Amino acid sequence: MNAGLEVLLAEPRGFCAGVDRAIEIVERALAKFGAPIYVRHEIVHNTYVVNDLKAKGAVFIEDLDDVPVGATLVFSAHGVSRAVQQEAAARSFRIFDATCPLVTKVHVEVAKLAKEGYEFIMIGHKGHPEVEGTMGQLDSGIHLVEDVHDVARIQPTQTAKLAVVTQTTLSVDDAAAIAVAIKTRFPNVREPKQQDICYATQNRQDAVKLMSPQVDVVVVVGSPTSSNSNRLAEVARKLGTPGYMVDSADELQPQWFQGSTRVGLTAGASAPEILVTQVLARLKALGAVSVQRMPGDPESVKFPLPKGLRPDQNEEI
Numbered sequence: 001m002n003a004g005l006e007v008l009l010a011e012p013r014g015f016c017a018g019v020d021r022a023i024e025i026v027e028r029a030l031a032k033f034g035a036p037i038y039v040r041h042e043i044v045h046n047t048y049v050v051n052d053l054k055a056k057g058a059v060f061i062e063d064l065d066d067v068p069v070g071a072t073l074v075f076s077a078h079g080v081s082r083a084v085q086q087e088a089a090a091r092s093f094r095i096f097d098a099t100c101p102l103v104t105k106v107h108v109e110v111a112k113l114a115k116e117g118y119e120f121i122m123i124g125h126k127g128h129p130e131v132e133g134t135m136g137q138l139d140s141g142i143h144l145v146e147d148v149h150d151v152a153r154i155q156p157t158q159t160a161k162l163a164v165v166t167q168t169t170l171s172v173d174d175a176a177a178i179a180v181a182i183k184t185r186f187p188n189v190r191e192p193k194q195q196d197i198c199y200a201t202q203n204r205q206d207a208v209k210l211m212s213p214q215v216d217v218v219v220v221v222g223s224p225t226s227s228n229s230n231r232l233a234e235v236a237r238k239l240g241t242p243g244y245m246v247d248s249a250d251e252l253q254p255q256w257f258q259g260s261t262r263v264g265l266t267a268g269a270s271a272p273e274i275l276v277t278q279v280l281a282r283l284k285a286l287g288a289v290s291v292q293r294m295p296g297d298p299e300s301v302k303f304p305l306p307k308g309l310r311p312d313q314n315e316e317i
Helices: 017-033 047-056 082-090 101-115 129-135 148-153 172-185 199-214 227-238 273-285
Strands: 005-009 037-040 058-061 072-075 094-097 119-123 142-145 162-166 217-221 243-246 262-267 288-293
Touching (some): 005 273, 101 162, 119 129, 142 148, 227 243, 273 288
Parallel strands (some): 005 288, 072 094
16 A cells, blocks of 8 residues: 555545434433344444443344243334334334434325325335335335436326335435436336435545545445445445445555555444544554545434433433
C-alpha cells in the first residue's frame, strides 16, 4: 500500500434513527424483563450488532414455534407480515414492535389503499424480510418487481386502481428507473406522496456520490445481508470507483489500495461506528497517514420508543 494514503470519511454514515431505535428496544427489554428476549429475525442486518445482543441475552429466531409461552418477543426493524403479527398475538407473547416507523408508514399506506380497492406494484428484492413484511400486509393483489424487465411481466387484475410502493433501502437511482418503466406501462399508476426510500438510505447514497469522484477506492462497512450497505458499494462502482464491502476490519485486502492515494470510507445504516473506528485503525496499519471528514449535516431524526420501554414510563404491559 502506498505510504501517504489519505482517508476521506463520509458524512453521514452508519446508524440511522430506525436502527438506533430497534437496538434500544432490545436492550431496554433485556434490562426490564431479563434474558432471554426473543427477536424474530436479525434485529438489523449487521453481524457485530447481532452477536453483541446475543451475548446480552437476545435469542434470534425465524419461527414463532421457537418462542416459549409467555416470553417477550421483539419484531425486527424490517417489519413482519400480518400473519406473523396475528400468530404472535394469538400466542399471548409480550410483544414489542421494532419495525422502523418508515417501514410502518408503507404498511399503513398499503392497508389504507387496499381498502379503497387498489392493487400494488412493489419495487424491492425478493426474499428480503422487509419485502416479505410489506407484501404480507395483504393476502393478494401485490406484485413484486426487482428490475425494469419485471415490469413487463406482471399482470394486475385491473389497472384503474394501481399504486406503487418501494422497499425503503433500495438504490435511489435504480428505483427511479423502475418507477419510470411502471409509469410508462401504467400511466395512471398512483405514486407515493413522498418516496418510500428512507432519508438515511438517500443521504448515505448522496454522500457516496459526492465522495466517489474524489477517491480511488470506496470501502463500505456493512454486512453481506444489509441491503442499504450493498447499495452503497454499487453506487460507487456505477460511478467508476472500485467499491468494496467489509463486515469487519480484518476483511480489508491490502491489494485493493495498490497505487491509490485516497480511499473513501462509509458505513451502511445498520453498521455501528465502532466498526468504522476499527477499519480506520487497520487502514492506518496498512499505511494511511491522514483522515479527512467530508462536510455534511448531522442527521437529527429520532423515533420514539414503544409504550412500556420509554424511560419516563414504568407501566406494566
